[in-house]
Amino acid sequence: MRTDDPNLRTYQDVVADYRQRHAADAEMRMFGNPQQTLAEAIHPACRSRIPKKRSRGLKRHSHQPLRAVSDEALEEAASRLQAIEVEITVAADFAAVHELIEAAIANISRIGELAVYDIAHRVGAYRGLHPEEIYLHAGTREGTKALGLPANRKSLPMSCLPAGLRSLSAEEAEDLLCIYRKTLARIHRAAGPITLTSS
Secondary structure, X not given: OOOOOOOOOOHHHHHHHHHHHOOOOHHHHHHOOOOOOHHHHHHHHHHOEEEOOOOOOEEEOOOOOOOOOOHHHHHHHHHHHHHOHHHHHHOOOHHHHHHHHHHHHOXXXXXXXXXXXXXXXXXXHHHOOOOOEEEOOHXXXXXXXXXXXXXXXXXXXXXXXXXXXOOOOHHHHHHHHHHOHHXXXXXXXXXXXXXXXXX
């Protein structure tokens, strides 16, 4: 999470800064490899290894540090998802993939909302399926609250966001709400209540 940057004065500033600093699509390209089978894609998706920025090889994603989620828990998640490979293969959209994965692994010790979302996001990338709503977990809930939006739900429609943030994809918005929540809170206080659209 970044501290508040006073140079970011509008929601559009935050989007531009995010895209410059954080829009990392290398991870999703890795998980969207069409040469893999779904079974082959599930294992790295659960192991939470992503490309290193300045060197070859992989590192564990900061969302699932070893102190929080054990390798054994992630291996159990992979085993359970490989057992429902057929169901994941025919899932119609990202919401269905997320629902299947949540039902299969959410009761594994230390697998919480964020791990469920991240794994679903990676498996969805393999299927070419992406979130259409913003999925909430601890970090994104704080960003959602910073905008004065209801955070006691599983996901949030993009139309709920301020107009200056609606150019984001839902997956970008999930990331941005977590990273920039302090800055968003300051901008929201200055801008006032969000005007919702009907879309």
